[in-house]
Amino acid sequence: MLLALKAFIVPVIVACAMFMEAVDANVIVTALPEMARTFGHDPVTLKVAVTSYVLGLGVFIPVCGWFADRFGARTIFRVAIGIFIAGSLLCAASTSLFTFTLARFVQGVGGAMMVPVGRIIIFRVVERSEYIRAMNYLSVPAMLGPAAGPLLGGFITTYLHWRLIFFINIPIGILGIWLTNRHIRNTHEPHPGPLDWTGFTLSAGGASLFMLGLSFLDGGLVPVRTAVWMAVSGALLLALYVGYAYRVPRPLLDLRFFRVPTFQASVLGGSLFRIGLGAVPFLLPLVLQEGHGMSAFESGLITCASAFGGMFMRTLASTVLRRFGFRNTLIYNAVLSGVAIAACGLFFPGTPTWLIWAVVLLGGFFPALQFTSLNSMTYAEIDSRDVGRATSLGSVVQQMSLGLGVTVAGIVLQITRTLNGHATLAWSDFWPAFVAVGLCPFASILVTRRLARNAGDDIARGRRVDTGATDASAKPEQG
Structure with missing residues (x-):
């Protein structure tokens, strides 16, 4: 009974922290135009606030395992939640885009420590017999966060005020620290050596x-x-x-892992893919609000369709991989994903809402299949002892690619608007940006096509269970 309770309460605590981070990564995208008006800047300029958040996530992920081993996982987890709360309060109190950007970076640092250290806690505290059940709890925030974020952000921005978005995290974070003190012991590992x-x-x-x-x-x-x-x-x-x-x-980040074909295809090919996908949550609410005149909440109702497409895909991914294999799935699905992303640039005033919603749904379905395929294959040729170090490298590259997608989209959007001579954003300014980022999944084919035709077949057909892939980010080891 005690083991079952621990297998429930500890993952729930970690899952709440992960949900808080997942929501926050998506919550401001529908509020960007209103924030821009508050700060006196162009909405496109606020791309730096999105980039700074993923930057904070990316650069601090590799050192989380070392800090958890050195000072205790519970200690670092509480500190991470505290940093995230502090960053949230700073975001709410920001009076300029510069201070808001710094506050988002602080939030990213907290999020960078919360997620991997939370997985370390699961790995160390929960009994192996309850491990799969515990990991199932952690899959919930990954699915619900991207859907809840745009809805919450859009609703609060439209009917209340965007600053209240960041107060959502405060009670959740305080409760998380209290529950962590009560139910999670501070596990230590032998001294990890110098960082x-x-x-x-x-x-x-x-x-x-x-x-x-x-x-x-x-x-x-x-x-x-x-x-x-x-x-x-x-x-x-x-x-x-x-x-x-x-x-x-x-x-700290061992680049030699890129010599492994499946890891190279998963991380480098996947990162080229993520450049395109990372731009969509930034571009889509902008075009719906600035180009089509929708409210923040209306755009959130459409933007969340992408997350629902990803949820639906999860029920079909294993069947698709068994039927077509990893290489074929990654190549042909990249084409479908790129087309779905680029198609978002074809919306014009008067386009039926149901059609926009359907295109956005497909724009979540195909990329989710790509990520499931890539993530399943990442550790196929990585030794178990190297999984943590490989995860550190993969996580950093993936986060940077998401931020780069937002940056590229913003640059193309600014150039197009300047060429069109528009003082403010118009719906016709967006299609080149969607086409540009839609080409990124096509670029990933240059990497994935190098895979052997039978790459990952053992995983696709269920003949091998790679436990490293399950807790891949459980313990990012340091050099």
Whole structure:
């Protein structure tokens, strides 16, 4: 009875934290136009607020395992929730886009620690016999968060005020800290050894400068010259990290995993794919509100269709993979996904709402199938002892690609509007951006087509259960 209770209460605590992070990653997209009016900026400029959040997630994920081993998983989990609450309060109190961007970065740092450290807690506290049930609880926020975020954000923005969005996290976070104190013990591992601070400085500093520099290119927050300097400096730091990573035996992010064909296809091919998908939650609410005159809540009702498409796909993914195999699924589904994303740029004033909703639904269905396929294959050729380190690398690349998608979409949108001579956004400004990001899934085919025709067949046909893939982010190890 006690084991069953622990297998329930601990995953629920972690799941609530993960739900809070999943909702927050999606909640502001429907509020961006209203936030832009409050801050006195163009709505496209607010792409930096979206980018800063995923940047905070990406750069801090690799060090979470080290901190959990060094100071205890419960301690870091509570600190992570506290940082996330603090970031939420700062977002609500922000009076400028600059302070809001910093606050979103703080939230991202908290989210970066909450999710992987929460999985570490599950891995260490829950008995193996209850592990699968516990992981099932964690799948709920991953499904509901992307659907609830746009709906909550749209409703609060339309009928209340966008600042109240960030107060949702406060009671959930405080309850989470209290329950963590009561029901989760502070497990420790042997001292993990020194952290690769050189690798962290080069990779985190390089990624931050590069991504933020690209986001600032429109000149809305900093001069264009400064933005270019930031992007170039970031690229140089990342280049230095590449050379460093191949010289040391166990770097923070081990780039040698890219030599593994299935990992390369999953992470690099998947990241090219994510550039396209990462732009859709940013572009879609903008075109519906700025181009079609919908309210934030109306656009949220449509945007959430993508999440429902992903939920429906989960019931069919294993059947599709068994029937067509990983390679064929990844190639042909990338084409369908790219077309579905680009089709969102064809909406014009007067397009029936049901048709928009159906296209957005398909725009969630096909990408979800792609991610399920890619994630299932990631660890097919990775040794169990290397799963944590491979996960750190994969997580960082994936988060950066999502942020890059928002940045690319914003740049294309700004260029199109300038060429069209529009002082404010019009529906005709959006289709080039949707086409540009819709081409990204096609680019992923260049990587996935290198796979052997029978790659991942053992997994697709159920002959191999790779436990590493189940708790892939359970313990990101450090060099």
